[in-house]
Amino acid sequence: MSIETMPFSKALNAGLRKAMEDDPRVLLMGEDIGRLGGVFRVTEGLQRDFGAHRVLDTPLAESGIVGSAIGLAMAGFRPVCEIQFDGFVWPAFDQITSQLAKVTNRHEGRLSMPVVIRIPYGGHIGAVEHHQESPEAYFTHTPGLRVVSPSTPNDAYWMIQEACLSNDPVIFMEPKSRYWPKGEVELDASALPLHASRVVRRGTDVTLVGHGAMVTTLLQAAALAESEGTGCEVIDVRSLSPVDYGPILDSVRSTGRMVYAQEAQGFTSLGSEIAATVMERAFYALEAPVLRVSGFDTPFPPAKLEGVYLPDADRILEAVDRSLAY
Numbered sequence: 001m002s003i004e005t006m007p008f009s010k011a012l013n014a015g016l017r018k019a020m021e022d023d024p025r026v027l028l029m030g031e032d033i034g035r036l037g038g039v040f041r042v043t044e045g046l047q048r049d050f051g052a053h054r055v056l057d058t059p060l061a062e063s064g065i066v067g068s069a070i071g072l073a074m075a076g077f078r079p080v081c082e083i084q085f086d087g088f089v090w091p092a093f094d095q096i097t098s099q100l101a102k103v104t105n106r107h108e109g110r111l112s113m114p115v116v117i118r119i120p121y122g123g124h125i126g127a128v129e130h131h132q133e134s135p136e137a138y139f140t141h142t143p144g145l146r147v148v149s150p151s152t153p154n155d156a157y158w159m160i161q162e163a164c165l166s167n168d169p170v171i172f173m174e175p176k177s178r179y180w181p182k183g184e185v186e187l188d189a190s191a192l193p194l195h196a197s198r199v200v201r202r203g204t205d206v207t208l209v210g211h212g213a214m215v216t217t218l219l220q221a222a223a224l225a226e227s228e229g230t231g232c233e234v235i236d237v238r239s240l241s242p243v244d245y246g247p248i249l250d251s252v253r254s255t256g257r258m259v260y261a262q263e264a265q266g267f268t269s270l271g272s273e274i275a276a277t278v279m280e281r282a283f284y285a286l287e288a289p290v291l292r293v294s295g296f297d298t299p300f301p302p303a304k305l306e307g308v309y310l311p312d313a314d315r316i317l318e319a320v321d322r323s324l325a326y
Contacts (some may be wrong), residue, residue: 002187009179013152014234015160015161016080020050023078026164029065030082030118038194039084040120040179062092069115078114078164086121087130087177093138099196100169101144112167116160121149122213122263123310124177133300134264136211137192138275139171140241147241149173149193150216153183155238158190166194171236175213195239197247204230206320207251207258209274211237214261214311223318230320240270247272249282256287257323261311288326291319 001083006014020026028043037044047055058065069079071188083089089096096117103113139147146168150156154172162233163170192198200215208218215236222232233251237243252258255279258278260271275290293311301309 003007003138004185004187005152005182006185007180007182008150008153009040009042009183011157011183012160012174013044013046014185015157016043016048017046019161019164020046020054023164025076025078026080027054027056027072027077028080029058029069031058031060031065031084033082038082039234040176042118042179043082043117060091062088063077063095066092066095066115066117069117070103073113073115073134074111078116080116080118080164082121083117083205085127086119086133086135087090087129089119089135093165095141096145096169096171101110101142103195104168105144109261113134113169114167115169116163116166116168116172117139117174118174120176120179121173122175122177123300124213126306128303129300132306134262134295136173136240137172137264137269137273145169145171145241146195146239147171147173148219148239148253149175149212150238151175151178151212151236154185157185157187159194159238162190162194167325177213178216183191192238195242195244196312197238197244198236199247199251200236201232201234203233203255205231205255205257206249207233207235207255208316208320209237209248209258209271210261211240212263214263217311217312217313218261218316221313221320224313224317225320230324232320237270237274242275243277245277245281248278252278252282253285256285257318258286258290258294259316259323260315261293261319263295265297266292267297269294288323293319293324
């Protein structure tokens with residue numbers, strides 16, 4: 001078994017490198033991803049090793065990036081687009097939701113769209129407006145798109161490769177606050193398929209569920225709860241669309257309680273959908289209503305206020321206490 005320790009960003013870089021080595025049709029495109037290696041250095045060194053014809057520095061035009069990728073996919077390529085920051089995706093939103101997501105259905109399955117769109121998202125980096133948002137619900141609401149979000153370097157390494165193998169478009173949400181922490185990467189085999197949820201901590205009293213950077217916060221909350229005698233089971237959703245409900249429902253049927261936490265606003269969010277589905281499919285196992293902890297229903301605030309806006313371990317533990325009080 002070959003295991004290396006590396007940051008999340010380097011794991012993504014290694015995964016992209018492997019995908020490009022395995023399939024000459026895989027190419028990368030985005031703003032400053034070539035010579036610079038990307039704002040977060042995820043593509044560092046790839047243009048040097050694969051050439052400017054496979055790692056393309058594009059104009060500052062997200063609509064053009066995605067529109068070009070759709071054409072390339074029609075021509076047999078497998079483009080991977082980088083959107084530099086989450087708040088920059090909106091100029092490409094029409095291309096993604098009106099064209100990319102619908103092409104295969106429009107052609108009754110005869111034309112596939114193997115396009116990956118990488119989007120760094122979320123807070124915790126003290127950035128300015130348009131650089132810290134959580135737009136995942138817009139894409140999970142769109143039929144025809146697969147949406148995933150790794151939370152560990154190992155998942156980053158394997159999930160980006162699996163996304164590159166998909167014949168359907170994949171929105172690949174990268175929690176930018178996780179780019180720098182290191183973790184073990186198993187280089188020989190993926191532990192889970194792309195669209196599988198994962199139990200990351202066992203517990204008996206309350207099920208904590210989340211995705212992306214929030215998984216780390218849930219683990220912090222679970223550790224604090226354990227010191228007070230409460231066992232929290234933590235589940236990383238990983239795939240936001242489709243959602244693998246099996247591990248979530250199994251856990252809720254065991255604990256009888258669930259808290260979903262996310263950085264995004266709470267109204268009509270991924271947490272809303274998962275909470276509703278759990279209450280539909282595991283109602284008689286619940287000892288308390290499913291509770292949600294989220295960002296507030298406001299635009300993401302200035303950096304100095306992000307600590308108030310983003311859920312932390314204390315807000316999650318408050319929800320755990322409310323759940324146990326029923």
